[in-house]
Amino acid sequence: MLDPKQLDEMARKLAQNLPSGLRDFQQEVEKNMRSALQNMLSRMDLVTREEFDAQAKVLARTRAQLETLEARVAALEGTTSKESAEKPAE
Template sequence: MDVQGIDQLAERLASLVPPGLAQARQDLHANFKDILAQGLRRLDLVTREEFDVQSQVLARTRERLESLEKRVASLEAGATPSGQ
């Protein structure tokens, strides 16, 4: 959830406060926003962009690993004495 999403959620929560308590509504909005932001930080989340980058790195790593496994298997097959 981005900053704008947190702000929107905090606003929705604050809107539940009766209109006669305008000052309390503003204070609650600020408090809700801070509490939501702190809670999300504790979850140790990553952005979608960071996730996509890491997914691409993992895919390339898997491809490289498969290529190296085939190469090792080929080298092992060539090094095996023909009598065995």
């Protein structure tokens, strides 16, 4: 979610672009726009850059662990296949 400072700045910029007749109500308009923006953005289920970067790091670590485990499983399967091939049939 956006931090409150960014949300206030967006609402202020939107209010500044209103026609001059509505600028008399600028504080009220800014407050209403801030509330509307906050509601709209919360429904969009956005994440911050920090949250995104943290999840990207977790994903990279998990992917590396998966590759390591896949290599170990492949090595173990190769060992098991060789052992069963070397055993004489009874």
